[in-house]
Amino acid sequence: MKRIGHARIAIAVDQPVAALAISALIDAHDDMEIVGSVHWSDGAEGIPKLGADLLVILASHMNVAALHVIDHLINEAMEHCKIVAVVPSLSHPIASGLRHSGVNAVVPEAAVEATLSDVIRAVLNGYSCMPLMSTAGVPTFSHKEYSVLVGLAAGLSNKDIARNLELSPKTVSTHRANIFRKLGVRSEPEFARMSKGWAGEWPVR
Numbered sequence: 001m002k003r004i005g006h007a008r009i010a011i012a013v014d015q016p017v018a019a020l021a022i023s024a025l026i027d028a029h030d031d032m033e034i035v036g037s038v039h040w041s042d043g044a045e046g047i048p049k050l051g052a053d054l055l056v057i058l059a060s061h062m063n064v065a066a067l068h069v070i071d072h073l074i075n076e077a078m079e080h081c082k083i084v085a086v087v088p089s090l091s092h093p094i095a096s097g098l099r100h101s102g103v104n105a106v107v108p109e110a111a112v113e114a115t116l117s118d119v120i121r122a123v124l125n126g127y128s129c130m131p132l133m134s135t136a137g138v139p140t141f142s143h144k145e146y147s148v149l150v151g152l153a154a155g156l157s158n159k160d161i162a163r164n165l166e167l168s169p170k171t172v173s174t175h176r177a178n179i180f181r182k183l184g185v186r187s188e189p190e191f192a193r194m195s196k197g198w199a200g201e202w203p204v205r
Contacts, residue, residue, distance in 0.1 A: 006031060007031060007032040007053050007120065007124055008033060008051055008054075009033065009034050009052060009055075009056060009120065010034070010035055010036050010038065010050045010052035011023065011034065011037040011038075011055070011058065012040040012055055012057045012073060013039065013058045014039065014040055016037065018058050019037050019058065022058060023037075025112070025113065025117070026056075026116070026117065026120070035052055036050040036052070038050075040059075045076075047077050047080050052080070052081045053081055054083070054084060055077050055081050055084070056083075056084050056085075056120075057070060057074070057083060057084070057085045057086065059085050059087050059098065070098065070101070071101050074098075074101050074102050074103060075101075082124060083102070083104050083105075084103065084106075084107060084116070084119055084120060084123055085098045085103045086109055086112055086116070087108060087109065088108070104123045104127075104128050105119050105123050105129035105130065106129070107119050107129070111147065114147050114164070114165055115146075115151075118147075118154045118156065118161075119154075121155070122153040122154040125153075125154060125155060127153045129150060141182065144167075145178060148161055148165070148172055148175040148176060149179050151164060151165070152176065152191065158172045158176065
């Protein structure tokens with residue numbers, strides 16, 4: 001697995017209390033830390049001062065009318081760091097708007113606890129995680145398969161993914177086999193070549 005070193009994470013929120021759960025989740029990992037937070041309506045002025053490698057935007061409680069404010073933040077922040085957005089759901093209009101705005105990953109709120117840390121690692125390793133609810137002509141993954149897919153994109157082993165998702169290694173192997181079958185790949189190197197830098201528009205059922 002490629003190591004990202006010690007990742008410095010900043011959080012953009014509309015209410016400071018909203019960042020507490022995310023901060024605790026991220027601080028639980030030895031390879032990443034929270035370096036500060038900014039109010040997403042204030043723009044990205046404070047991001048360079050924090051020296052963040054990645055910005056997590058909490059858009060789970062944001063209404064669609066405020067999307068232009070987030071767009072401004074993203075346009076400024078993307079010059080300094082990678083960006084992951086947490087959205088209410090993959091079918092929410094916010095998710096559709098953000099995936100076209102330059103963020104590196106979109107994570108549904110329900111999947112944050114299981115996948116956010118692995119999404120962060122994947123993004124810092126050069127991947128993009130942009131699932132969609134439905135897209136014709138591409139595979140459809142279950143939420144568990146998507147969680148495993150994110151771990152694979154982050155370079156994690158089956159054992160690491162199993163521990164993170166609280167699954168058995170055998171279950172992870174089954175999900176992995178299904179993912180490879182749906183993607184039409186037969187080996188890890190082939191998966192790595194396909195996934196490196198991809199847009200990753202994966203529908204989730």
